[in-house]
Amino acid sequence: MKKHHLLKVTGIVALLTLAACDSEDSEDATATNEADEPASGDAESSNDEEASNLEGTVTISGSTSVQPISEELAVPFMEENPDTRIEVSGGGSGAGVTAAQQGASDFGAVSREIAEDETGIEEYVIALDGIAIIVHPDNALSELALEDVTDIFSGEVTNWSEIGGDDTDIVVVSREDGSGTRDAFTDIVLGDDELIDTALIQNTTGGVAESVANDPNAVGYMSTGSMSDSVQGLNIDGAEPTDENIRSGEYPVSRPFNYVSNEDEPLSEVAQAFLDFILGDDGQQVVEDNGFISVD
Amino acid sequence: MMFQKVRNRKSNIEESVVKKILLIMALTSVLSLGLIAFFIFMEGLPFMFNYGITEFIFGTTWDPTNQVYGIFPMIVGSVLATILAIFIGAPIGIAVAVFLVEIAPPRVAKVIRPAVQLMEGIPSVVIGLFGMVIILDLIRRLSRGPLSEFLPSTYQTGYSVLAGAIILVIMILPTIISISADAIRAVPKEYKQAALALGSSQWQTIYRVVVPAAKSGLIAAVVLGVGRAIGETMAIIMVIGNTVLIPELGWESIFAPVRTLTGNIALEMGYAGPEHRQALFATGIILFMFIIIINSITIVLRKKEY
Numbered sequence: 040m041k042k043h044h045l046l047k048v049t050g051i052v053a054l055l056t057l058a059a060c061d062s063e064d065s066e067d068a069t070a071t072n073e074a075d076e077p078a079s080g081d082a083e084s085s086n087d088e089e090a091s092n093l094e095g096t097v098t099i100s101g102s103t104s105v106q107p108i109s110e111e112l113a114v115p116f117m118e119e120n121p122d123t124r125i126e127v128s129g130g131g132s133g134a135g136v137t138a139a140q141q142g143a144s145d146f147g148a149v150s151r152e153i154a155e156d157e158t159g160i161e162e163y164v165i166a167l168d169g170i171a172i173i174v175h176p177d178n179a180l181s182e183l184a185l186e187d188v189t190d191i192f193s194g195e196v197t198n199w200s201e202i203g204g205d206d207t208d209i210v211v212v213s214r215e216d217g218s219g220t221r222d223a224f225t226d227i228v229l230g231d232d233e234l235i236d237t238a239l240i241q242n243t244t245g246g247v248a249e250s251v252a253n254d255p256n257a258v259g260y261m262s263t264g265s266m267s268d269s270v271q272g273l274n275i276d277g278a279e280p281t282d283e284n285i286r287s288g289e290y291p292v293s294r295p296f297n298y299v300s301n302e303d304e305p306l307s308e309v310a311q312a313f314l315d316f317i318l319g320d321d322g323q324q325v326v327e328d329n330g331f332i333s334v335d
Numbered sequence: 336m337m338f339q340k341v342r343n344r345k346s347n348i349e350e351s352v353v354k355k356i357l358l359i360m361a362l363t364s365v366l367s368l369g370l371i372a373f374f375i376f377m378e379g380l381p382f383m384f385n386y387g388i389t390e391f392i393f394g395t396t397w398d399p400t401n402q403v404y405g406i407f408p409m410i411v412g413s414v415l416a417t418i419l420a421i422f423i424g425a426p427i428g429i430a431v432a433v434f435l436v437e438i439a440p441p442r443v444a445k446v447i448r449p450a451v452q453l454m455e456g457i458p459s460v461v462i463g464l465f466g467m468v469i470i471l472d473l474i475r476r477l478s479r480g481p482l483s484e485f486l487p488s489t490y491q492t493g494y495s496v497l498a499g500a501i502i503l504v505i506m507i508l509p510t511i512i513s514i515s516a517d518a519i520r521a522v523p524k525e526y527k528q529a530a531l532a533l534g535s536s537q538w539q540t541i542y543r544v545v546v547p548a549a550k551s552g553l554i555a556a557v558v559l560g561v562g563r564a565i566g567e568t569m570a571i572i573m574v575i576g577n578t579v580l581i582p583e584l585g586w587e588s589i590f591a592p593v594r595t596l597t598g599n600i601a602l603e604m605g606y607a608g609p610e611h612r613q614a615l616f617a618t619g620i621i622l623f624m625f626i627i628i629i630n631s632i633t634i635v636l637r638k639k640e641y
Contacts, residue, residue: 197488208488208489208491215577215602215603215606216397216398216399216400216603216611217399217603217605217607217608217611218605218606219606236578236579236580237489237578237580237592238578239494239576239577239578239592240576240579240594240602241577242572242577242601242602242603242605246573249467253467253468253471253472253475253493254475254492254493256492257492
C-alpha cells in the first residue's frame with residue numbers, strides 16, 4: 040500500500056527508474072532524488088527502510104516571500120513522510136539569517152542575496168523569483184535600464200519621451216499591498232523609494248496583464264512565469280526576461296530564494312531529507328507550479 | 336366525540352411544532368446577522384480604538400506596509416461612485432418604471448419586463464468584464480481625445496469613478512425599476528381617473544399626480560439602489576482603478592481613479608497580516624454603518640407609505 044502510494048507521488052522520476060525501484064522496495068523522497076544513481080540504492084538497501092520511517096520536525100523561519108512556497112513544498116513532503124512536520128513561520132529575511140546563525144531554526148528563509156557580512160551560515164538556493172516589466176505590445180520601447188524602471192515606478196519619470204519613447208504620459212499599474220509579486224518588485228526595483236501614489240492597482244496577475252494589454256501607455260509588472268503574448272516584457276539592462284537569463288543572473292529584476300542553515304551544526308536527518316526533496320525534481324516541479332523559476 | 340378530541344389534540348401538536356420550526360428558521364436570519372455583526376466588530380473594533388477612530392476614518396494615507404491605515408480616500412471613493420451612479424441611474428430607472436406601468440402597450444411591456452429581470456441575474460463579474468473591455472476603452476478614448484486638455488494625465492486612463500458608476504447603474508437599475516413600478520402601480524386608480532376627468536393629458540397626469548403620489552415608494556427604490564451600489568465589490572474592482580487618492584474637487588473628479596471601501600477589503604484580504612486584517616475588518620465596520628443608515632432610511636420611508 041505504502042509502496043503504491045509513494046510510487047504515485049514520486050511520479051515521473053519513479054517511472055523512469057522503475058527497474059531500480061523494483062529492487063529497492065520502498066523509496067522515500069531522499070532516495071528518489073538519488074535514483075539517478077541506482078548503485079547507491081542497490082548497495083544500501085537497508086538504508087531505505089530507515090529512511091521511509093523518517094520522523095521529526097523541521098522549522099523554517101524568515102522571509103515572508105518564501106513562506107508560501109515553503110508551505111507548498113511542505114505539503115507533498117509531509118504526505119510522503121507522515122511522521123514529519125514542517126513548521127513555517129515569517130519574520131523577514133533578516134530574522135531568517137539570525138535564526139540560522141543562532142541555530143534557532145533548522146532553516147532560515149532569505150529572499151535576497153546573502154550579504155558579505157552575514158557569516159556562519161550555509162546557503163542553499165531553492166528557487167528563483169523573476170519579475171518581468173511589461174508594456175503594451177505597441178510600445179516603441181523594448182529595453183530599459185533598471186534605474187529607468189525605478190524612476191518610472193517612483194514617479195520621477197512620467198512621460199515615455201523622457202526615456203526614449205513616444206511623447207505620451209506613463210500609466211503605472213501595480214499590485215495590491217501584501218501581494219508577493221509587489222513585495223518582490225518593491226524589494227528589487229524600488230528599494231527605499233515609494234511607489235507613485237497615482238498608480239492603478241489590480242489584485243491579480245491577470246488584472247495587471249489586462250490593464251497593460253488595453254492601454255498603450257501603461258507599464259506594469261508580473262511574475263516571469265505568467266507572461267503571455269498580450270503584453271511585451273522589456274529587456275532590462277540588455278537582458279531578456281527569460282529563465283536562462285535569470286538563472287545566469289544577467290536579468291536584474293530577480294532574486295534568489297535561499298534557505299540558510301548554521302555552518303557548524305550539521306542538518307538533522309529530516310531537514311536534510313526536506314532539502315533533498317526541494318532540490319530534487321518533484322520539489323522543483325512544485326517551485327515551477329507556483330510561478331517561480333527552478334534551480335538546476 | 337372521542338375521535339374528534341384526538342384529532343384536535345393531534346392537529347394542535349402539529350400546529351405548535353410547525354410554528355416552532357418556522358420561528359427557529361426565522362430566527363436563523365436574525366442570528367446570522369447578529370453573528371456576522373459580532374465577528375466584524377470583535378475583529379475590527381479593538382483595532383479602531385487602538386489606532387484612533389478619527390485617524391482611521393479621516394486619515395488620508397493607506398499604507399499597510401508601514402502600518403498607516405487611513406480610509407478616508409475609500410469613503411470618498413465609495414460615496415462619489417454611488418452618488419454618480421444614482422444621479423444617472425435613478426432618473427432612468429424611474430422613467431422605465433413609469434413607462435412600463437403607465438405608457439407601454441402590453442406587448443412592449445412583455446419584452447421589457449423579463450429583460451429587466453434577466454439583467455438582475457447577470458453575475459457582477461460578467462458586468463465587470465464588460466466594463467473592463469468596453470466601457471474603459473470608451474472612457475479612455477474620450478479622456479485622451481477631446482477631454483485631454485482639461486484632464487490631468489492620471490485621469491486619462493479610463494479607470495475612473497465614471498466607469499465604476501456606469502457599472503453600478505447597470506447593477507442597480509433592475510432594483511430601482513421593479514420597486515418603482517410597484518410604487519406606481521399602488522397609486523389608486525381614482526387619482527388618475529380624476530385627473531383625466533378634469534381634462535389633464537396623460538403626461539400631465541403622470542407628472543402631476545401619479546409620480547407625486549408614489550413619491551415615498553420611489554425614494555425608497557432609490558435608497559435601496561444606493562444600498563446595493565455601496566455594497567457592490569467585484570465588478571467595481573475591475574474598472575475603478577483602486578488608487579488610494581482623494582480626487583481633486585470639480586467635475587474632473589468623475590474621471591479620477593479611486594478605491595471603494597468594499598474594494599479595499601476584497602483587494603487586500605488575501606495576503607493581509609494580522610494587524611492589516613483587523614484594519615480591513617474595521618473597514619467592514621464602516622461599511623456596515625453605511626448600510627445600516629441607508630436601510631433605516633428605507634424603513635422609515637416605507638412606514639410613511641402605508
